[in-house]
Amino acid sequence: MTYKVAVAGCTGYAGGELLRILLQHPEVEIGVLTGNSSVGERLGDHQPHLAPLADRIVAPTTAEELAGHDVVFLALPHGTSAAIAEQLGDDVLIVDAGADFRLNDAAAWEQFYGSPYAGTWPYGLPELPGARDALEGSKRIAVPGCYPTASTLALLPAVAGGLVDPTQISIVAASGTSGAGKAAKPHLIGSEVMGSMSPYGVGGGHRHTPEITQNLLSVTESEVSVSFTPLLAPMPRGILATCSAPIVGDVSTAIARATYEAFYADEPFVDLLPEGSWPQTAAVVGSNRATVQVVADLAARRLIAISAIDNLTKGTAGGAVQSMNIALGLDESTGLSTTGVAP
Numbered sequence: 641m642t643y644k645v646a647v648a649g650c651t652g653y654a655g656g657e658l659l660r661i662l663l664q665h666p667e668v669e670i671g672v673l674t675g676n677s678s679v680g681e682r683l684g685d686h687q688p689h690l691a692p693l694a695d696r697i698v699a700p701t702t703a704e705e706l707a708g709h710d711v712v713f714l715a716l717p718h719g720t721s722a723a724i725a726e727q728l729g730d731d732v733l734i735v736d737a738g739a740d741f742r743l744n745d746a747a748a749w750e751q752f753y754g755s756p757y758a759g760t761w762p763y764g765l766p767e768l769p770g771a772r773d774a775l776e777g778s779k780r781i782a783v784p785g786c787y788p789t790a791s792t793l794a795l796l797p798a799v800a801g802g803l804v805d806p807t808q809i810s811i812v813a814a815s816g817t818s819g820a821g822k823a824a825k826p827h828l829i830g831s832e833v834m835g836s837m838s839p840y841g842v843g844g845g846h847r848h849t850p851e852i853t854q855n856l857l858s859v860t861e862s863e864v865s866v867s868f869t870p871l872l873a874p875m876p877r878g879i880l881a882t883c884s885a886p887i888v889g890d891v892s893t894a895i896a897r898a899t900y901e902a903f904y905a906d907e908p909f910v911d912l913l914p915e916g917s918w919p920q921t922a923a924v925v926g927s928n929r930a931t932v933q934v935v936a937d938l939a940a941r942r943l944i945a946i947s948a949i950d951n952l953t954k955g956t957a958g959g960a961v962q963s964m965n966i967a968l969g970l971d972e973s974t975g976l977s978t979t980g981v982a983p
């Protein structure tokens with residue numbers, strides 16, 4: 641069967657990456673493509689790398705345009721998904737790359753997003769225990785944020801396995817600039833980003849903090865406290881997340897590696913690297929692969945877990961298609977690759 645798929649937000653970074661992947665998906669036919677300020681323009685003027693779609697014309701983002709599809713991807717600014725979603729039928733699979741339906745805590749939503757809470761949908765991180773069951777057959781999917789994907793994959797086995805104290809988690813994660821979207825922002829002007837790295841959202845203010853906490857809470861009975869510091873790195877794509885927490889009991893690198901190996905043994909898109917090999921963004925760019933490494937720093941009594949993903953692929957569009965595949969009952973890996981494009 642072929643599924644007719646629409647992409648709202650087709651001119652953005654997330655929409656562009658969705659289309660790059662969907663063009664290679666054997667069970668999908670690409671239908672209507674919508675935008676906002678670029679309505680009426682050629683897609684090729686906005687996504688010059690998507691040659692087969694170059695002459696498609698960007699349509700307005702309305703329920704009328706998006707009707708008649710089996711799957712609708714929303715790659716729109718935060719706060720715009722709910723209004724569109726409620727006008728589409730319950731029988732349409734809606735996959736939202738935005739944040740609107742990720743959090744199950746209304747107070748946390750209001751604190752970090754400052755807008756009315758829209759609710760929660762099945763969460764599109766299949767590696768999270770229980771997530772696949774919720775995604776199978778679902779007509780709604782909330783795609784995780786890119787930092788939460790990288791950080792959660794680095795920490796999940798340690799927290800689920802009781803290797804660390806989850807009340808003292810530290811995450812420092814560097815992201816490529818595409819994470820901020822296409823909309824021009826003064827701090828993203830090339831001359832200011834090139835050759836420099838800078839922190840932002842420091843001190844618990846970044847909106848991905850409650851999402852990471854929610855993910856880790858789902859695998860432990862303990863309280864969870866996360867100190868999350870994002871960094872902007874001078875590269876277009878990729879996230880490198882360095883996570884640590886105090887070791888509980890006698891956890892060696894060998895014990896930690898065995899725990900991670902077992903946890904991710906059947907995961908098609910998460911690789912625990914060989915000992916001594918470290919995750920690097922260049923190795924995963926363009927692929928749906930997450931690489932992970934874990935080591936016990938016995939002098940500091942902390943477990944260090946590092947992950948690398950492409951923020952636009954496993955961190956957004958690839959993860960979205962992986963979850964779509966599960967929801968539709970397709971093989972989870974259909975149309976997705978673990979091969980990158982380095983250098």
Ligand SMILES: NC(=O)C1=CN([C@@H]2O[C@H](COP(=O)(O)OP(=O)(O)OC[C@H]3O[C@@H](n4cnc5c(N)ncnc54)[C@H](OP(=O)(O)O)[C@@H]3O)[C@@H](O)[C@H]2O)C=CC1
Pocket residue numbers: 648649650651652653654655674675676677678679701714715716717718720737738739784785786818819820821822823951952955956
């Ligand atoms: N970039 C990333 O790494 C990640 C992004 N996401 C999420 O994906 C979503 C899109 O992000 P991203 O692609 O980076 O953003 P971009 O700024 O690159 O693209 C935004 C897209 O939304 C369209 N748009 C803007 N305003 C409206 C509106 N009011 N109504 C309808 N369409 C509108 C734009 O159309 P036009 O160009 O025609 O104006 C454009 O296609 C966001 O919710 C983001 O949080 C999620 C995970 C990671």
Ligand SMILES: CC(=O)N[C@@H](CCC(=O)OP(=O)(O)O)C(=O)O
Pocket residue numbers: 737738739784785786787815816817818819820821870872
């Ligand atoms: C580098 C950069 O700016 N990254 C974005 C996160 C991108 C992402 O995953 O965001 P959503 O939650 O918006 O989907 C940020 O920190 O806001």
